[in-house]
């Protein structure tokens with residue numbers, strides 16, 4: 001038995017589902033994964049792991065779930081805690097929160113995988129001690145999680161920074177973009193699959209002088225400028241597969257300064273912008289740590305209430 005308070009965490013991803021138990025300090029005590037199949041089969045494995053963890057280590061104070069979307073996160077909505085319509089077989093309309101809560105018998109809390117990663121980066125990673133913080137993942141899609149006063153921002157829904165529409169780069173006037181909703185929004189122009197659709201290769205396969213790099217840095221620099229002007233965070237954190245290309249960071253910072261046009265004095269110096277646009281620190285564990293952080297945060301709220 002472990003004596004520290006323990007929390008459960010589940011991260012359902014497009015291809016794999018990760019489950020873990022951990023402490024209030026963000027230490028994962030046990031962590032396993034399985035492929036994401038239909039919800040019943042996938043959760044059976046995750047919940048069996050958590051039941052077993054309780055037998056070995058003691059009771060859980062709560063469980064956090066970080067999931068791919070879309071999710072109904074408004075507690076007043078009749079479908080609160082359910083998935084929205086998704087192409088993943090069996091998941092559309094599935095009551096993820098209710099199923100986990102019902103089968104484990106402890107309080108569960110659900111948020112998007114991106115918001116959860118943002119929360120984890122703020123608690124334990126590149127956003128420590130800063131608020132607001134914005135986390136952006138550039139991978140199969142582009143998603144943004146916004147942390148304000150230590151909580152992921154929810155309103156009408158959650159922020160959808162990846163679908164903002166940038167001004168087109170002059171070397172990229174012909175590509176239509178691949179977002180099924182908007183064509184040439186950021187996700188349609190600058191996600192991993194968009195880069196491959198435009199250039200027939202990912203950035204890792206293209207030489208540094210290839211226009212793909214300038215185009216990518218410009219679009220993400222525009223995103224940073226829009227985030228800065230609308231949310232005024234203390235830091236923007238980038239994660240996701242595409243951002244493994246660390247050579248993108250300096251050009252993104254330069255394009256951010258270009259698009260701000262000297263208007264935001266706090267970002268005029270190279271040092272300031274280097275400290276403002278930074279790589280994520282918790283990858284590849286940001287999602288599962290975010291689920292853990294959701295559980296901890298929710299248990300603290302219940303105690304304070």
Ligand code: ADP
Pocket residue numbers: 014138139140141191192193196202203204240241242243244245
């Ligand atoms: P997901 O978004 O599905 O969770 P990733 O964040 O790994 O997964 O993003 C996958 C996308 O990122 C793919 O389109 C791939 O082309 C691109 N990608 C993954 N790794 C790299 C890399 N090291 N360099 C450049 N692009 C990458």
Ligand code: ZN
Pocket residue numbers: 162163179180181182183185186187188
């Ligand atoms: Zn879009």
